[in-house]
Structure formats: structure tokens, C-alpha cells
Amino acid sequence: MMKKYIDTNIFLYPLLYEDEKAKVCKSILLKIGKKEIIGITSFLTWDEVVYSLKKLLGRDIAIKEGRKFLKIPELVFVRTDENIIYKSQELIEKYNINPRDAIHAATCILTSANELLTDDSDFDKIKEIKRASI
16 A cells, blocks of 8 residues: 655645645545555644644634544654654755755655655655655
8 A cells, every 4th residue: 555645735725725626635635544545744744734723713723623633544643753853954955945844754755655745846856755746
């Protein structure tokens, strides 16, 4: 079964929008729940989801959705440990990317995910991963 690293925007789109991209993201999340793909993400993603929702929709919605996020069936959460941080540092030096993107990319690489699902084209420059655009 394919392992796919799931970036933050895949979780945010269905919560913020009702367009075609949001539908695609929702279908990705449903595939994880149905065990059609192995979805992997960093615990850092929780921070990004809750922070974004708090900023855009308010504290109460951020808390509610943060709790739901942590209970997504079959989603594998990866701890950010020293191996991920050291790899992140390498990626920052090599590709001049932001620290949070480096953590996501390093987590994707070190978990041997087949693809990184994201709408963020900044990941295109990282040769060690395959970005699947949504």
C-alpha cells in the first residue's frame, strides 16, 4: 500500500473552502480512513491546523477542529525527533526552505513515504521527495 505524507493544507482546505480543491482533499482523507492509502503526517501539522483555524475562524472552532484532527482514523502521526531535526537542517542548507517545510520534508523522507501530498510548490525543489499536487 502506498504511504503518502499529508501536508497541512490537505487538512485545511475542506475546513475553509467548498471548491474543487477542497473536495479532492476530502477524498484523500476519506481514502486514509478506508485504508486505501497510508496517510502520514507530523505532529507539527496539528500546530499549523489549529493556529490557522484560530487566526481565520476563531478559538472555539480551532479547539474543536484540533480535537477532531487528532482523532482522524488511520492517520499515522510522527513525532519530531532529533533525526528529523538534523535532516531538516540539511534540507534548509541545501534548498533554502523554511523550517516548517523542512520538518515536513524530512519527516516524509525519513518515513519512506512515496509522495508528499500538498498544494505548496516550495516542495518541488527538494529532490529527495516526490510532490503530488492536489
